[in-house]
Amino acid sequence: MELPYAEPYKIKMVESINRSTxxxxxxxxxxxxxxxxxxxxxxxxxxxxxxSGTGAMSDKQWAEMMIGDESYAGSSSFLKLKKTVKKITGFKYFLPTHQGRAAENVLFSALVKEGDIVPGNSHFDTTKGHIEFRKATAIDCTIDEAFDTSKIHPFKGNIDIQKLKSVFKKYPAKKIPLVILTITCNSSGGQPVSVQNVKEVSKLCKQYNVPLFFDSARFAENAYFIKKREKGYESKTIKEIAKEVFSYGDGMTMSAKKDGLVNMGGFIALNSKEIFKQATVFNIMFEGFITYGGMNGRDMGALAIGLDEATEFNYLESRxxxxxxxxxxxxxxxxxxxxxxxxxxxxxxxxxxxxxxxxxxxxxxxxxxxxxxxxxxxxxxxxxxxxxxxxxxxxxxxxxxxxxxxxxxxxxxxxxxxxxxxxxxxxxxxxxxxxxxxxxxxxxxxxxxxxxxxxxxx
The missing domain is CATH 3.90.1150.10 (Aspartate Aminotransferase, domain 1)
Structure with missing residues (x-):
C-alpha cells in the first residue's frame, strides 16, 4: 500500500481561535x-x-529574529537579505521596503507619471491604485481563458501577446514606463504564468524598449506550477526555475508577506543602476534609509531565511x-x-x-x-x-x-x-x-x- 501524503513539518506552538454562534x-x-x-x-x-503576513514562521526564522542587527545603516541583517535576494533573483540592485505596496509606491514614484499607460495581467488592487493615483492608466492584457472559471488552462495568468502588442502599437513607448507581470496572477484566481509566456512578453518588451517588471509576491508558487505543468521543467529545482523567470525581466517588486513567509516586509530588486538611483530618493523619503527601508533588522533576517524555505519543493508541495x-x-x-x-x-x-x-x-x-x-x-x-x-x-x-x-x-x-x-x-x-x-x-x-x-x- 502506498503511504499517504504527510506535511513536511510538525507543530511546535498553537493559537486558540474562537467559535461563535x-x-x-x-x-x-x-x-x-x-x-x-x-x-x-x-x-x-x-x-x-x-x-499576506498571516502565515506561520519556522523555528529557523524565529531563531534569526533573536540575532537581528538593528543598526540604522549597514546592518548585518540587511547584508544577509541582500545576498539571499541576489542568489534567488539574480538582480543586481536591492532596496528593502516595509511591504509590497510600499515597493510599488517607491518604484512608481520613480517611473510612472500622469498620462502613462501600464499594461499587465490583471493588476491587483494596490498596483492599480498606485497607477491611477498618479493619473496613469492600467490596461489588462490577460488571456481570455482566465475569465471562464470552468475552463481548464494550465497558465491562466498568461498575458495575451496580441493584446499587449496592440497596446504597444497604439501608444508611443515613451508613454509606457513599464509592463507589470504578476506571478502568480492574484486577480485572475491565483493563476500561474508560464516560462514560455514570460519569454514572449520579454521579447516584445525589448522590441519596443519597454522595461518588464514582475509583481513577485507569489513567485515561488508560480515556479511550483511551472515545474508541475510546463514541459522541460520537470527536473529543475524551484530556485532554478525562479531565477530563469527573473532573468527575462528588468526588475521586480515583492510583498514578502506572501512567499517570503514573514509577517511584514517587502523589497525592490532590479538591474538598472539609473532606476535604482531614482528609486533610492523615494525610498529614503517614504520608507527609511536604503539599508533598512522600513524593516527591522530581525525582520530582514527572518525574510532571508523565509525566501530560502519558500523556494524548496517540499514546502511548496504542502502549501x-x-x-x-x-x-x-x-x-x-x-x-x-x-x-x-x-x-x-x-x-x-x-x-x-x-x-x-x-x-x-x-x-x-x-x-x-x-x-x-x-x-x-x-x-x-x-x-x-x-x-x-x-x-x-x-x-x-x-x-x-x-x-x-x-x-x-x-x-x-x-x-x-x-x-x-x-x-x-x-x-x-x-x-x-x-x-x-x-x-x-x-x-x-x-x-x-x-x-x-x-x-x-x-
Whole structure:
C-alpha cells in the first residue's frame, strides 16, 4: 500500500481561535457595516481574508529574529537579505521596503507619471491604485481563458501577446514606463504564468524598449506550477526555475508577506543602476534609509531565511496541495470555483453562485458576508467593490468576474479546517436560490474603497 501524503513539518506552538454562534455573527457584521475588514479577529473562526503576513514562521526564522542587527545603516541583517535576494533573483540592485505596496509606491514614484499607460495581467488592487493615483492608466492584457472559471488552462495568468502588442502599437513607448507581470496572477484566481509566456512578453518588451517588471509576491508558487505543468521543467529545482523567470525581466517588486513567509516586509530588486538611483530618493523619503527601508533588522533576517524555505519543493508541495485539497472538495460538491485551483486561494464564482442578486447590489460582497454569517469564515470580495469606480465618470466598474477569494495562510490551518470550510460552502450553495438581494454602499473612499466601504442591506 502506498503511504499517504504527510506535511513536511510538525507543530511546535498553537493559537486558540474562537467559535461563535450565527446570531452573534449577524450582530457583529451589522455593527461592522457589512464590511469584513471591520471585524476584529476574535470574531472570526477561520480567517481567509488574506494570505499576506498571516502565515506561520519556522523555528529557523524565529531563531534569526533573536540575532537581528538593528543598526540604522549597514546592518548585518540587511547584508544577509541582500545576498539571499541576489542568489534567488539574480538582480543586481536591492532596496528593502516595509511591504509590497510600499515597493510599488517607491518604484512608481520613480517611473510612472500622469498620462502613462501600464499594461499587465490583471493588476491587483494596490498596483492599480498606485497607477491611477498618479493619473496613469492600467490596461489588462490577460488571456481570455482566465475569465471562464470552468475552463481548464494550465497558465491562466498568461498575458495575451496580441493584446499587449496592440497596446504597444497604439501608444508611443515613451508613454509606457513599464509592463507589470504578476506571478502568480492574484486577480485572475491565483493563476500561474508560464516560462514560455514570460519569454514572449520579454521579447516584445525589448522590441519596443519597454522595461518588464514582475509583481513577485507569489513567485515561488508560480515556479511550483511551472515545474508541475510546463514541459522541460520537470527536473529543475524551484530556485532554478525562479531565477530563469527573473532573468527575462528588468526588475521586480515583492510583498514578502506572501512567499517570503514573514509577517511584514517587502523589497525592490532590479538591474538598472539609473532606476535604482531614482528609486533610492523615494525610498529614503517614504520608507527609511536604503539599508533598512522600513524593516527591522530581525525582520530582514527572518525574510532571508523565509525566501530560502519558500523556494524548496517540499514546502511548496504542502502549501499548494492544501489549497488544491479544499478546491477539489468544492468541485466535488458542485460549488463554482475558478479552475484549475490556484496557488494561494480558492476563488468562488459569485456570478454562478448567486446570479439572482443584481450586480449593482454587489453579489460577491453579499456572498462573502453570507459565508461569514454561516461559518464564521472571513474571505474577501474580488469584484465590483474592489474594481472601484472609473476615475473619470465615477461610475462603478463591473469586471468580467465577480469573485470571493478565500486565501489560505501558509503553514497555519489543518485539513480539518479545509473540510469545515468545504461543508459550510456546500450548505450555502444548496440554499443559493433563496438569495435575492444584496447591499448598497452608504460610504466609500475615493480610491481603493473596498478596505473601508460601509454597506447596508437592500
Amino acid at each position: 450565527k446570531e452573534q455573527r449577524l450582530k457583529w457584521i451589522k455593527k461592522a457595516n457589512y464590511n469584513l475588514f471591520n471585524l476584529t479577529s476574535d470574531k472570526v473562526f477561520i480567517d481567509l481574508l488574506t494570505d 499548494v496541495e492544501q489549497v488544491a485539497y479544499l478546491g477539489n472538495k468544492l468541485v466535488e460538491f458542485g460549488v463554482p470555483v475558478q479552475q484549475p485551483i490556484g496557488g494561494h486561494a480558492i476563488f468562488l464564482d459569485a456570478n454562478k453562485f448567486v446570479p439572482n442578486i443584481p450586480r449593482e447590489e454587489y453579489r460577491a460582497q453579499a456572498l462573502a458576508i453570507e459565508i461569514y454569517v454561516v461559518g464564521g469564515i472571513r474571505g474577501v470580495e474580488i469584484g465590483t467593490v474592489l474594481a472601484d469606480r472609473d476615475p473619470i465618470t465615477r461610475e462603478n466598474r463591473y469586471p468580467e468576474l465577480e469573485l470571493v477569494r478565500l486565501a489560505v495562510p501558509r503553514r497555519t490551518y489543518s485539513n480539518n479546517h479545509m473540510d469545515y470550510i468545504a461543508v459550510a460552502l456546500k450548505n450555502i450553495y444548496d440554499t443559493r436560490n433563496e438569495a435575492k438581494t444584496g447591499y448598497v454602499i452608504t460610504e466609500e473612499a475615493p480610491i481603493m474603497r473596498h478596505f473601508t466601504t460601509k454597506f447596508k442591506k437592500v
